[in-house]
Amino acid sequence: MTANLLLEAENVGIQFGGLKAVQSVNMHLNKGELIGLIGPNGAGKTTTFNMLTGVYEPTEGIITFDGKKINGLKPYQVTKLGISRTFQNIRLFKDLSVLDNVKVANHNKAKHGIFASILRLPSHFAGEAKMEEESIEFLKIFGLDIYKDEMAKNLPYGMQRRLEIARALAAKPKLLLLDEPAAGMNPQETHDLMELIAFIRKEFDLTILLIEHDMHLVMGVCERIYVLDHGQLIADGTPQEIRSNPKVIEAYLGEEVVE
Numbered sequence: 001m002t003a004n005l006l007l008e009a010e011n012v013g014i015q016f017g018g019l020k021a022v023q024s025v026n027m028h029l030n031k032g033e034l035i036g037l038i039g040p041n042g043a044g045k046t047t048t049f050n051m052l053t054g055v056y057e058p059t060e061g062i063i064t065f066d067g068k069k070i071n072g073l074k075p076y077q078v079t080k081l082g083i084s085r086t087f088q089n090i091r092l093f094k095d096l097s098v099l100d101n102v103k104v105a106n107h108n109k110a111k112h113g114i115f116a117s118i119l120r121l122p123s124h125f126a127g128e129a130k131m132e133e134e135s136i137e138f139l140k141i142f143g144l145d146i147y148k149d150e151m152a153k154n155l156p157y158g159m160q161r162r163l164e165i166a167r168a169l170a171a172k173p174k175l176l177l178l179d180e181p182a183a184g185m186n187p188q189e190t191h192d193l194m195e196l197i198a199f200i201r202k203e204f205d206l207t208i209l210l211i212e213h214d215m216h217l218v219m220g221v222c223e224r225i226y227v228l229d230h231g232q233l234i235a236d237g238t239p240q241e242i243r244s245n246p247k248v249i250e251a252y253l254g255e256e257v258v259e
């Protein structure tokens with residue numbers, strides 16, 4: 001294993017009944033990379049995320065994260081090791097405030113223990129104050145601090161998507177998985193999101209894997225791209241290589257993308 005390797009999937013796959021949803025996927029993410037995962041509907045992208053995050057246990061292959069095998073771990077254990085994600089369908093605590101949504105995620109990393117909290121020891125209050133301060137800092141980065149007391153469900157759609165990312169980031173991951181972060185956003189929101197993703201990668205020393213159908217976004221921010229089709233990887237390479245790969249054009253991009 002090279003020192004730079006953060007995640008490796010070796011021949012990973014999963015079968016649901018008779019359906020091989022994902023087969024023999026080999027993938028590696030180096031520290032600090034921003035990688036895209038693309039492919040047609042039903043190709044197995046979200047299923048791959050679900051295997052990387054412990055939602056599904058692969059029926060074949062090995063997933064190694066930061067030198068540890070993570071197959072079979074529960075999602076909360078994977079989060080603890082340093083993988084956070086967002087979902088295709090926004091999953092926020094809709095009736096909690098914007099700030100509380102981030103605080104809940106930040107809580108995973110709280111330094112003060114449960115006894116300090118129950119007994120209301122000074123370390124509990126100091127810990128809470130620090131967490132609130134940190135959570136507000138996260139909100140500022142995402143331009144959400146002005147909405148901090150608003151219930152999450154009242155945010156405009158694009159802002160809810162940003163809040164999901166802020167929340168995933170508050171768990172202080174090493175690897176962030178974004179499932180269609182630009183879905184439903186208008187072109188301006190998508191453009192701003194692109195800049196934000198590039199910014200947080202640098203600022204937080206993150207590795208990011210993102211699923212996205214918006215090719216402008218994927219080609220604009222990713223260094224490398226993996227392409228799935230019918231559960232199998234059909235290509236990986238730089239945006240330039242992917243754009244001109246005949247297999248990818250046939251399966252997914254369509255002729256019009258080739259310039």
Ligand SMILES: Nc1ncnc2c1ncn2[C@@H]1O[C@H](COP(=O)(O)OP(=O)(O)OP(=O)(O)O)[C@@H](O)[C@H]1O
Nearest residue numbers: 016019021039040041042043044045046047048088
């Ligand atoms: N829990 C499950 N049980 C049975 N089949 C499943 C399950 N989860 C996913 N699948 C199947 O696995 C295949 C891959 O689905 P997946 O959602 O991963 O595709 P996707 O590439 O993320 O598609 P989209 O771009 O539409 O989100 C599909 O045929 C889907 O029906």
